[in-house]
Amino acid sequence: MRARYEYPFSLIIIVLILSLAIPGTLGAITIYVDDDAVGDPCQTGSVSYPFAAIKDAVLAADPCDVVLVADGSYTGPDNCGIEVSIPITIESAGGPEVTIIDCQASLADAKRAFYFYGSASSGAILDGFTLENGLMYTGGAIVCDESASPTITNCIIRNCQAISLGGAIACISDSNPLITHCNIYGNSVEDYGGAIMAWASSPIIKNSIIAGNKSSYGGAIACLNQSETEIYNCTIVQNRADPVQGSGGGIYCAYDNTDVLITNSILWENTSAGIRNQYALSDDFVSLTISYTDIQPDMEVIIIVADDSMVVLGDGNIGSDPLFVSLGTWNVGGEWEVNGDYHVHVNSPVINSGDPAYLSDNVDIDGQPRVHGGRVDMGADETITIDIDGDGRVDLSDFAVISQEWLLTDVVSHADFDSDGDVNLADLVIFLESWFWPIPTI
Numbered sequence: 001m002r003a004r005y006e007y008p009f010s011l012i013i014i015v016l017i018l019s020l021a022i023p024g025t026l027g028a029i030t031i032y033v034d035d036d037a038v039g040d041p042c043q044t045g046s047v048s049y050p051f052a053a054i055k056d057a058v059l060a061a062d063p064c065d066v067v068l069v070a071d072g073s074y075t076g077p078d079n080c081g082i083e084v085s086i087p088i089t090i091e092s093a094g095g096p097e098v099t100i101i102d103c104q105a106s107l108a109d110a111k112r113a114f115y116f117y118g119s120a121s122s123g124a125i126l127d128g129f130t131l132e133n134g135l136m137y138t139g140g141a142i143v144c145d146e147s148a149s150p151t152i153t154n155c156i157i158r159n160c161q162a163i164s165l166g167g168a169i170a171c172i173s174d175s176n177p178l179i180t181h182c183n184i185y186g187n188s189v190e191d192y193g194g195a196i197m198a199w200a201s202s203p204i205i206k207n208s209i210i211a212g213n214k215s216s217y218g219g220a221i222a223c224l225n226q227s228e229t230e231i232y233n234c235t236i237v238q239n240r241a242d243p244v245q246g247s248g249g250g251i252y253c254a255y256d257n258t259d260v261l262i263t264n265s266i267l268w269e270n271t272s273a274g275i276r277n278q279y280a281l282s283d284d285f286v287s288l289t290i291s292y293t294d295i296q297p298d299m300e301v302i303i304i305v306a307d308d309s310m311v312v313l314g315d316g317n318i319g320s321d322p323l324f325v326s327l328g329t330w331n332v333g334g335e336w337e338v339n340g341d342y343h344v345h346v347n348s349p350v351i352n353s354g355d356p357a358y359l360s361d362n363v364d365i366d367g368q369p370r371v372h373g374g375r376v377d378m379g380a381d382e383t384i385t386i387d388i389d390g391d392g393r394v395d396l397s398d399f400a401v402i403s404q405e406w407l408l409t410d411v412v413s414h415a416d417f418d419s420d421g422d423v424n425l426a427d428l429v430i431f432l433e434s435w436f437w438p439i440p441t442i
C-alpha cells in the first residue's frame with residue numbers, strides 16, 4: 001500500500017522544485033500602487049499595504065505579474081525613469097484621466113516616464129496612464145530599445161519633449177511596439193518625430209489621435225533608417241514641422257529601406273516650412289503607401305529627393321474636409337494651446353469610408369464598437385449613429401439590435417447610444433426620438 005503514495009509524493013516535490021526554479025510558475029500576482037501610501041512604513045505591494053511609487057512595484061514584479069495603480073498624481077524620481085525588461089502589465093485602475101505620471105522634468109533634471117528594453121519585455125503592457133512633462137535627449141515620455149516591443153494602450157501623452165528623437169515615444173534598435181488607443185498631443189522635439197520616432201524599428205500605431213506635436217522633420221511621426229511603420233485608423237492633425245526649413249508636417253520618411261503604410265486614417269492641417277505638407281520623403285528606397293485615408297488636398301506636397309523613393313496612393317483615398325467638431329489652436333509663441341475635438345459631424349465623408357475589407361478592432365478611441373454602420377470609418381473615432389447597420393434607414397432592423405442587447409450592462413454595444421455601458425431606456429429614447437428623422441451622431 002505504501003508504494004501507491006510514493007509516486008504522487010515524488011511528483012509533488014518535483015513540481016515544487018520546478019516552481020521555485022522558474023519565476024512566475026507559481027502564478028502571476030497583482031502588485032498594488034497608491035500614491036496615498038506615501039509615508040507608510042509597511043509598503044509590501046499588497047492590497048492593504050500598497051507601494052506608494054510605481055518604480056518600487058515594477059522592481060518587485062516577476063514576469064506576468066500585474067502592477068495595478070490607483071487614481072492619483074505620481075511624481076518624483078520613483079515614478080519616472082521606470083525601466084521594464086520583463087513581460088509585466090502596468091495598468092491604472094481608473095484610466096488616464098485620473099492616473100497621471102508627471103515627470104516634472106527640466107533641462108537641469110531630464111527624465112522620462114518609461115524605458116522598455118530587451119526582447120523579454122515584448123509581452124509588457126502599459127495601459128491607462130497620462131504621461132506628461134518629460135524631457136530627454138531621446139524619447140520624452142517612452143523609449144523602446146533593444147528589441148523591446150511592448151503594447152502601449154489607452155494612454156494620453158502630452159507636453160513631453162526630446163532634444164533629438166521622438167518627442168513622446170522613441171523606438172530604436174529593432175523595437176516594434178504596438179501603440180493603440182492613445183491620445184498624443186502637444187509634444188515636441190528639435191530634430192525628428194514630434195510625437196513618435198522609429199529608427200530601425202517597426203511600430204504599429206492604431207486607433208490613436210496625434211495632434212499638435214512639432215519637430216524639424218516629421219511633426220507627428222518620423223520613420224528613419226530601415227523602419228517599417230504601419231498606421232491604421234489614426235487621426236494625424238495639426239502637427240508642425242519647422243516653419244523655416246522643416247519637412248513633413250505629418251509624416252517624414254528617410255534613410256535606406258524605410259517603408260510606411262497608412263490606411264483608414266486622416267491627415268489634416270499638418271504644416272511645415274511655409275509649404276503645408278502632409279508628408280515628405282527623402283533619401284533612397286523610401287516608400288509611403290496610403291489607402292482609404294482622407295488627405296488634405298491643397299496641402300499634399302511630396303518631397304522626393306531620390307528617384308528610388310515613392311508614394312503609392314492606393315484605393316479609397318479622399319480629400320474632403322473631415323468636418324471635425326473643432327480644431328485645436330497653436331498660440332503665437334508656437335506652443336500647442338487648446339486641443340481640438342476630432343470627432344466628426346454626422347455628414348462627414350470619413351464615416352463608413354474606410355477599407356471595406358477591414359476586420360473589427362473591437363473598439364474605437366472612445367471605447368465604442370468598431371466597426372459600426374457596416375463599414376469602418378477613417379480616423380481614430382468610429383461615429384455611432386442610430387442607423388446601426390448603415391443602410392441609410394432607421395427601421396426595424398436597427399431596432400432588432402437594441403432588442404438583442406436590451407438591459408445588458410457593462411457592454412460594448414452598437415445600441416449603447418449614450419456610451420454609458422448599459423443598453424436601457426435612455427438609449428431607447430434616443431433611438432425613438434430620431435425614428436424617421438435625419439440620422440444624428442451620438
Ligand SMILES: [Ca+2]
Nearest residue numbers: 372373375377
Ligand atoms: Ca462606420
Ligand SMILES: [Ca+2]
Nearest residue numbers: 366368381382
Ligand atoms: Ca466614437
Ligand SMILES: [Ca+2]
Nearest residue numbers: 387389391393
Ligand atoms: Ca438601418
Ligand SMILES: [Ca+2]
Nearest residue numbers: 416418420422
Ligand atoms: Ca446606454
